[in-house]
Amino acid sequence: MKKLILIALTGLIFQFSYAQSTQKPPLHGKHWMSITGKPLGATAGAMIFSQGGNAVDASCAMLAAVCTMWDVLSWGGETQALIYNPNTGKVIAINAMGIAPTGATVDFFKEKNMQYPPEFGPLAATTPGTPGGLMTMLAEYGTMSLEQVLAPAMEMAKGYPIEAQTANMIENRKDLIKEWPYSKKVFLPHLGEDREAPHPGEVFVQEDLYQTLKKLVDTEKAALGQGKSRKEAIYAAYERFYKGDIAEEIVRGTREQGGLFTMEDLAKWKVKIEEPLSVNYKGIEVYKLQEWTQGPALLQSLNILENFDLKSMGYNSANYINTIYQAMNLAFADRDFYYGDPDFGPKSPMKGLLSKEYAKERAKMIGEKNDPTIGPGDPYPYQNEKNPFLQLLEKNKSVIAYNNPEMPISGPDDPFLKSFTSGTTSIQATDKDGWVVSITPSGGWVPAVIAGNTGIGLSQRMQSFVLDEALNPFNVLEPGKRPRVTLTPSMALKDGKPYLSFAVQGGDTQDQDLLQLFLNIVEFGMTVQEATEAANIHTYQIQSSFGAHESKPGSITLNSEVPSWVRKDLAKRGYKMSFLDRTSGPLNAIWFDWKHKSFWGGSSNHGEDYGIAW
Template identity: 65%
Template sequence: MPFDSKRVSSRLAIALAAFVATVAAPVQAKTVKPPLHGQHWVAVTGKPLAATAGARIFMQGGNAVDAACAMIAATSTMWDTLGWGGETQALIYNPHTRKVIGVNALGVAPTGATPEFYRSKGYDYPPEFGPLAAVTPGTPGGIMVMLAEYGKLSLADVLAPAIEMADGYPIEAQTADLIEKWKDELRKWPESRRTFLMHEGKDGKPLPGYSRVGPEAGEIFRQPDLAATLRKLVDEEAKARKAGKNRKQAIMAAYDRFYKGDIAKEFSRGSQELGGLHTPEDLANWQPYLEEPVSVNYKGIEVYKLTTWVQGPAMLQALNILENFDLKSMGYNSTRYIHTLYQTMSLAFADRDFYYGDPRFPPEEPIKGLLSKDYARERAKLIKEDRNDPDIRPGDPYPFQGATNPFKAQLDAWRTVKPGKDKSKPNQWSPTALAEFDRTFRLGTTSVETVDKEGWVVSVTPSGGWLPATIAGKTGIGMSQRMQSFVLDPADNPFNVVAPGKRPRATLTPSMALKDGKPYLAFAVQGGDTQEQNLLQFFLNVVEFGMTPQEAAEGANITTYQLRDSFGSHESIPGRLTLAESVPAWVRNELTKKGYKLEFSANNSGPITAIQIDAKHGTFWGAAAYHGEDYGIAW
């Protein structure tokens, strides 16, 4: 056959177009988990039984807030990387006001929790475990305030699944294995030992007929003290109703019993008995807040986050920076795309690590400047196209809100890898140290996403009090471990220094997006310092690359460690980058040339949960990644 240059050119053009298409957008392949579809409601959370609790509430006539509260209660009872003494953060869309509300139910540092106190104990940061790691309980108050303000059902209705589970439920392997893993830590706390190590003999070994000291998978796990505490709340609500109080007043009567009555006194006694600092006054003075979230507009979509007492604004900062690039033309997970994402996240997280803290305590965080589009454009100019910058530092947002930075000296001295450390290269970490870094870096939570036909949308990331939890007295309540996210030295972060009554800057970060003024996405994920990274990529997968929520939740994400760990010893590893195994060889080679130290994972999406509101069809899409045990139910 004679040579036909036109035919060859045409074939080459077709082949090139096909190649570009595969890079520009992922193939719409079948997902590991099926997408959820509903027209009445959707409930997605971290455990199958907890999703069932939400479904039960919907079927009783509850709205999305009622269901979310029941799911938080159920996951707390199941120790799904949280317990009842932890904290709750939420975003709620109210269809009647057409506004997004933030719920701040993060506990505070107790009386006596000062830098001097912790240094006197030999700590560089508050500890990871035990009563000295605990802020005041936030989740009970968060549930009750959300329910009172925006729900329809009674506290008795909403807590019924959790009480039934506290009486006994078949424990799943994941939690049973965690109890076994942390048995030595749990033995340090008498009530924790009694609750979790029920098969431990006097010699410390499993009793005859059992394979472990804790519960076995499928065994009925009972928590009588917790069940009694939850019943006290329901009893108090019933007494208030009998006395003529309305629904909201009756729920808040239960709130008062927890924070100002016998439960608060027993919790504080149990904490102090173990060397903790909590007083009854600490619980009585604490309160959750309903507040206005922060938001940015990304290409016509309003994205909402809680403010600087969590890491949420970091994703908003990243979106502002990324708006200066044509991500779609780069191609999904191309070298340019991954490099731009990594550099952008490094810029946003450097600001997080220096400027974020409790906005109810001085100094005031420069949130207006941090979320300024002009500031983002200046930060975007710092991205070096040819290589990774391992020394990306916080910027100066103050001029972008018409002010002068009062912490210029600390800012100039700040480094991602702290002075005196020599751990910026992954190969300089021992395997044991690296494994410990990864454990704390990814410390989990759970997530709760709900939506209903009336228009209520809820996104929650409750956490704290995870295993190995210290149970306070006879309450059955596992104490929070959130104190470790504080710093003791203002040079690390002048906004996040521990103080009594102050909230630590947490990693927890529910997300919500509105399109054309209407709910569009509710999404969250567990995983410590990987949370904002996974949520940013989920959002871009949907908005830039046209994925369905389930496809986006299972996407081949990247993970950067060029930020200070919010837990443990607050270390950082610049240049370390985890990629999905599906990333091709040529992209790996190009990233290596840019200075990245690559690692690979078969599944790097994180346990994302999400709901998309399909305005065109009047239905809902639910999603739960296949990373863990996250599960959803829709109708």
């Protein structure tokens, strides 16, 4: 869109035009770029780059910093990453998702009269994944020592001025925090006062966490002193965390508070370096993590939407909104039923789900009006197999209808909406040598159970399992299994070179926002900053991965600036609309300008996400 300014000067009128402005400026750099959920986190990445580190080193420093800041995650959570290795020209997937502990069975939770594992508390915790993920990425693809990349986080653990968002979150959840003694010790320094949480700007000290990180660095130093290589020394620290005295205190402190962790659970768990999944959309290769995440739903959505002329519909027209809403519903219905940990049986039918032929059949179901009863399809014929779960597919419809009475979203403070969109942060980094990193870490958000005297906040990801196979036979809880998570970094290559690296926070809305950011750039020619701020839509006609796993068929969130004629058209199509002033993420992304050999960075105006470049 163009705007015109008329300026009168000495009797002459000049006409100027300029592109639609954004609330935040785009980032530009040619040496490096670091973007994450908090300004201090981005600064930690910049510090590492200034010391000569590569994008993996900087990403690990940012990850450590945002965990220390409790930026809707902490050290006991989980890390998911895509890394482009310029030496091989390949995209690598990092699976640092924790597992369900020993004793975490369907019967265990059903005996407690639970439909799902709980949202909070020690029984919500999968084993810590982020420390192992960070150390594996650093050892395999970084250049620096653990001591170097942990230095900013360790300084912050000794005390940093806490930002208002986190401080107020602690105060608002203090009643729950008080149920767990080690959490109360860390989070509530003003017990008995009107405000028991830290004040915004107060120097927040985490001595137990500092000592845990120091143990890792001390172990690395000792290994280096014994003549071990950089890589071997980092893995020595890894071993101490998962098999040594740190693991012992995590297990002791968790079990004391009612959790189920065993030493064997931590010792047997390993980070996995995997092959990502990908599809080609109009000549662009788009990469996502495997089906233990919701990432393939974005790939399925792209396959479906490739059958439509989206550009001719116009950005956020009623036809466009109707089309992408239904495409996402079709893809996410398959997510809800077919996705799960590929290390456990049954094996998800990913070949069929990601086939172009299956997508064409699903695309035929998109009509002028939304169908609120749409469910998962049958991808098995598209991989020359017979679906063993046809009876469960029929049962699935009745179970979901029973569990999800049709109720509209009441407004921005609706508990369902907060649960559906909450949590997580994202990390984006690149450097002049061609390394690109996209991470969506999460877990252990406030209010978190802290595991004994470690300062480590535990994940709450157990709630993403199901206990009824009719909901999803691939994601039924078992000890040692990874839950199917919402966490979903993204990367795209064009002509064999990095094109776009992008991620977002926001629970089940993540791949909805990421899909629209990608289309904003590819179909509508937006710059990466414009795309991160653009007005997105959200569908709730999918099962929430949190709490009671509700869905709200036909409900849609639109930006408040959507014009009246679009609203009227969508109302005729049966949509139940709610509106928010900002519907853009928060999205973070890097776009690669190969013509000028530079990077463009985008960070949406939605939250506190921030980037630095040089």
